[in-house]
Amino acid sequence: MSAVRLALAQTNPVVGDISGNLDACFLEVKNAEAAGAQLVVFGEMVATGYPIEDLASKPSFVASVEEAISEFAKRLETNGLGHLFVVIGHPALAQGERELNFWALSQNLASVIHDGRVIATYAKHHLPNYSVFDEYRNFVPGETLTTFEAGGLKFALAICEDIWQAGGPVSEIAANGVDVTLVLNGSPFETGKRNTRIELIADLAKKQRTAVCYTNLVGGQDDLVFDGDSLVVDATGTQVARAKRFESDLLVVDIENKNEISGRQEQSSESELEEIWNALVLGLRDYAVKNSFRSVVLGLSGGIDSAVCAALAVDALGKDAVFGVKMPSAYSSEHSISDADDLASRLGINIRSAPIESAFDLFESELGLDGLAAENIQARIRGLILMAISNAENHLTLTTGNKTELSVGYSTIYGDSVGGFAPIKDVKKTLVWELARWRNEKAESQSQVSPIPENSISKPPSAELRPGQVDQDSLPEYDILDDILDQYIQRMLGRDEIIASGYATDLVDRIITLVDRAEWKRRQGAIGTKISGMAFGRDRRLPITNKSSARRN
């Protein structure tokens, strides 16, 4: 009888930090060895972080990774870890002809390290080139299945997209009599994706008659959050072990044979709101930490968006790292100030006041403007103040716009849009409210102070740029707006299809025209965590100069 103890190392690499990432991998191999493992499997491209985008087309970068992998193999051996089989993801320069795509010069690899050297290598075959991914741009596909033996079992390798598409080397696993397939992943979070992923893994196991060890990365990288959730299924497709979600983990399993595997099962059955909240927290935390920010600054308007962003920031970085700024104007309501104070006191964050009235009066008298131009000046004075505080105190500025607002351009560019990170960029307004209620309920269920003032949730939303203004002066009710936007943006439906779903023609025309006209603003917007199937940014690529909605297409 064979028996292998295998560790799935779910780590959080930083893009470009080859030495730091491999140091972390080295520690995990030591931990795995201490836990008695003979085989360790890391995530996709763990040596460089993921995705590295056009760094994959930079020869010196890829060459330095290859060198670092060789050194890593020697280091393992020098430190008495050479007997382990270590499966690690990294890029390497492609060999031979590259007919299909002359721009791509490297491959996305899984290498098996043993006895101080690489004994087997697999190159990713299916290269995702949709949604946020550009892998066909950057990589040359591999064509052949790679297997190796360890502890009397036969292992095969696969990388992420390989199990999401039909055909390719993965389809030859059963014919090769493989016991266990090791899948290295950089699979980002998306609402509702988790179940699809689990089904795919079980399908692979059943169809190819193989156990599957699925190791995912964890952590935030720009707009993506890798949610971890690594898992093992046996050859019947039954889940036999599962790692933590949204945090680093080392999941150790004992494999007797492909049908007899035992390991730890993390309980993780978050509600949809909880998993979204956790993704947003991790995305914000890692953007700040990986870019060397220890604190954030944001404007507190008393409204729901800034309240949710502040609560996320506290969950991500702690209350002492969050700096709120009230910036009242002559049009600010009493509650805009009292709700902001209430929020700060509930969260225990720093708060200060920087009134904009005198600056606004000065600009108004010097420039003599009114209407939209004057409204925008208020938002831009606030942006200037936030950036000044950020510059002086070295905080990351958070911009608090939600997806609905970004969709229709209901924000002032260089005003409330200023900032390096947009925590709720991909969260539509109706979901912002749901998240706020969920977070408060969670606090209450734990006998903690609910972080978000009830009044910020229940009052009518307003930009307060003129007396008595509310959002619904110029926009339909948010449930209607979000549904139209969902059809137009997420589902990519056309004007006639949306009208056919039951909305008035002029309403639909007005909304889709707003969306298309705001493209230039979105193009200049901060990045923020993707949680939906169609986030703004590299997920949805449309021209700025674009008459399609104006021409009713």
Place this chain on the structure above:
Amino acid sequence: MSAVRLALAQTNPVVGDISGNLDACFLEVKNAEAAGAQLVVFGEMVATGYPIEDLASKPSFVASVEEAISEFAKRLETNGLGHLFVVIGHPALAQGERELNFWALSQNLASVIHDGRVIATYAKHHLPNYSVFDEYRNFVPGETLTTFEAGGLKFALAICEDIWQAGGPVSEIAANGVDVTLVLNGSPFETGKRNTRIELIADLAKKQRTAVCYTNLVGGQDDLVFDGDSLVVDATGTQVARAKRFESDLLVVDIENKNEISGRQEQSSESELEEIWNALVLGLRDYAVKNSFRSVVLGLSGGIDSAVCAALAVDALGKDAVFGVKMPSAYSSEHSISDADDLASRLGINIRSAPIESAFDLFESELGLDGLAAENIQARIRGLILMAISNAENHLTLTTGNKTELSVGYSTIYGDSVGGFAPIKDVKKTLVWELARWRNEKAESQSQVSPIPENSISKPPSAELRPGQVDQDSLPEYDILDDILDQYIQRMLGRDEIIASGYATDLVDRIITLVDRAEWKRRQGAIGTKISGMAFGRDRRLPITNKSSARRN
């Protein structure tokens, strides 16, 4: 003997404006018929404009194009133009299986219209998925050569990238006994690309023993400029006709056989500086016009960048459409004001003054800041003023940053970076000076007033954000800086390679760290015309969170 009169219709479509584009095509077919042509060839995707990016993945949009093409064919026939052969580029939904790439749902087609219907169709085979292009994301490749006969000659079809890469249907042209290959193109301008393009066309002619009619689009679309320059070579590879560059044109040629073709030869042998200038003018003009702006506003600092942008804007839109704003501070030199006035008077543009001193004093006293934070406040007050004027008077705001400055982050985000379009975004500082000198010399050679004040060209560049500041306080000389940046950005060389080229280690480390750290700012920057082989934007895709330079890779 056969003889066909053929017209290459070099037109300027607007992305998404299907009806407007096809109306323009209809007029060109009429013009071609009036000129006696039997066959008309348009550019790639002329019906929708190009590139349409993810509009190609929107079923309702693509379906409406297909419908519009059918109607266009009928309209030609109804108007007595059905006897012509009209070759037109457009997308259509792909038929059948799409194994390779499930995201792509359409094809990039060339359709031959005759007698009121489409009689032949070719689908682009080679899909560029590098540089600014994402065609593998959006299109399904075609696999077969399409030929048709007209006027006793045999024609083949090809689309743009098909002639830039080896293999594919184009390689079967000679074997099919083709007389003339019609190539539909959306080939954007890049400095030095023109000769490569001409060589490729001549190579195709010689290798496949075919005459080649190469029709390019013309005009600006966001960051791309299509330079026209359509041309015809006979089967020996000899150029026999050539259209205008940087403007619409209808080039009519008479084809006796593949070796006997005659037509108009536009003289067009611009210097490199002249072609760059023309590309920048067209890119700026079309961005403004296609987005319904009649005028632009920009800050005039007395420096070279704003002077060149103002001169470009005058060449693009006329002097009455250009609004300059002086925004002097306490640190502004005497010449910053006098040089701006001199520029405005040379160009004949509108100019006004909006001093920032009182606003700056107010913010400084309220916020109590100094150093970088205070410097940035000045730039942000200027940004606020420009945007206020833009909002009030409906001008497109131009941001005047050059490529060198964007590379190293030597600008204030939400300050001097505000604007919808960045005319010299892809022009490095040393080239800005060359363009200024070239433009002045051109004016002098035509006995006109040289537009750019000599003092703006010759004085040491300064942001004037503190007393006596010049750029070289914090940056190396621009010729050195531009060379290092060229190695790091354009040529994608690594740190060690740049050091090996002869620069000091600490200088190289400092510069490449500046470049990587400024990625978040560039991501929020305005678009601007691409003129180089590696422009910022979708041409160069790198993560914001990226430790590769910090780790010296």
